[in-house]
Amino acid sequence: MVADVVTEFIEGLVETYPGLQFLDGFPQVKVVLRADVSSATYNKVAVISGGGSGHEPAHAGFVGEGMLTAAICGDVFASPPVDSILAGIRAVTGPMGCLLIVTNYTGDRLNFGLAAEQAKSEGYKVEIVIVGDDCALPPPRGIAGRRGLAGTILVNKIAGAAAAAGLSLADVAAEAKRASEMVGTMGVALSVCTLPGQVTSDRLGPGKMELGLGIHGEPGAAVADLQPVDVVVSHVLKQILSTETNYVPITRGNRVVLMINGIDRKVPIYVQEAYAYSVMELNFLFFMMRLLGATPVMELMIAAGKAVPNLQLEHGLAVERVYTGSFMTSLDMAGFSISIMKADEVILKHLDATTKAPHWPVGVDGNRPPAKIPVPMPPSHSMKSDESLGRPLQLSQQGHVLEVTIEAAAEAVVNLRDRLNEWDSKVGDGDCGSTMYRGATAILEDKKKYYPLNDAAETVNEIGASIRRVMGGTSGILYHIFCKAAYAKLKASSKSGITSKQWAEALEASIAAVSKYGGATAGYRTMLDALIPAAAVLQERLSAGIDPSTAFILSSEAAIAGAESTKHMQAQAGRSTYISPEILASVPDPGAMAAAAWYRAAALAVKDMYQAS
């Protein structure tokens, strides 16, 4: 039921966090409070905030020791009624009094204001601080004033920490008021939010974003074409710090804290529109629209990563803390807001103070270095000295054959990238070609500098190293295992030259290792269905005394046939196991096709070389 969403949210919240409780009087009175606080015994200033629901985790998720003592929840986007606010005040306010922190909306101001007057007449000490941090609209704002946005959460934290430190009501209120005057916020939206049970507005068309939005679905200050994320972030920061509006008293050389607030809890996927833009540029569309598996946290972190250097370099500010996450949301509206607060030691101390409020971020406290310098990669113990690695000046005949073979095999994989991806998009996650391509291009590159081609065992080991470095994915680790096993086998052979029998044994050792670690064997619809028949034919033909390059060719034909036969196999390994038999029958296993392709190309290259000589 639409009417029950807030009640049900609160029920889930208090079930999740043992430190939270709700007031009896539910469902009319929707007050979340600290389970350990009672007005009869509470000896600190109570800090209460609240407002309409639909902005979760604000405000109920910020109730906890060190932050809010209680949160008063209205219905979705509707200010809570006076009686609920009063009930909350009476439940948690002891002799030290209470501070009400109110986001600046007419309804909230009136309801909280009236509740405060009533509470005072009942003998409670009450102060109110109104937060209006919106920087999107130019002054004057008439009697409505500036909207209260995510900056309120920072004010809540500062007031909560001041109260927890035992300050008087006047001092807690003064700190909260000062903080509210130091913070500015502006939001950007890509979609309009939907009220539960209502139809989504189509105000914002595709390819558009809204600048300077509110958090209740009201139109923003301007609609603009989508822009790359750094352009959007830069625009928003300029607007907040504008010397024309002069909304925040922040000037060059100041210290600030930054909040990147995710406005959305769930985001629509506009993949078709998204493809009209350049994905490679990591444009705004890409990061807001969940393409390529981006997640809300990923998007917000991307915005944070752009905002910090911009504040440092463009605005000359020292960024002391960065809070990135979902703090004050707006149902399903897609977007984010940026808040900047001028910071000093007192504000930082309060922001850093510990709290049990479940949605206040952990791990943000403490001084940040002005710039992050990456930790150097620790050297691997098995790393060889540079002299033992490297392309020899002169290639032996076998070194030359090896080079040409590696080149042919890698190029076959490069050429097959798109088809592999196409097959994998039907039976896997669509990246088999890209994964294999990464490995193949790294091999082609590394071969020029690092492969000691006259030493076949070490070269195979280096191929494994190239793969390990870049490939990833299931096939990456399996090919790394494949190379390691071949290396171990070949290393036991003579350095000067490897016989075809030794190559065949190395192939068998590799297959055994892949099978051992991956758990698959013949008929599982994997790369092994190309490699196992290939190895069998190679052994058989060599034992029959046939010329090695012909044996290799015949074996590669078995690889191709094996790979193609995977079309008729049920998958027993990898992602394909989740795919229906009808879809599986429409394409071969991409990993098997990739294995057959490089193997076949290698065989043809060897044959050409021996025919030519």
Ligand SMILES: Nc1ncnc2c1ncn2[C@@H]1O[C@H](COP(=O)(O)OP(=O)(O)OP(=O)(O)O)[C@@H](O)[C@H]1O
């Ligand atoms: N257990 C296994 N043993 C051998 N080969 C396997 C096994 N599981 C999967 N494969 C092969 O790996 C190929 C898929 O490789 P790919 O790198 O695309 O893996 P993935 O499942 O997409 O994994 P990731 O999500 O890690 O990228 C399959 O087509 C199959 O040939």
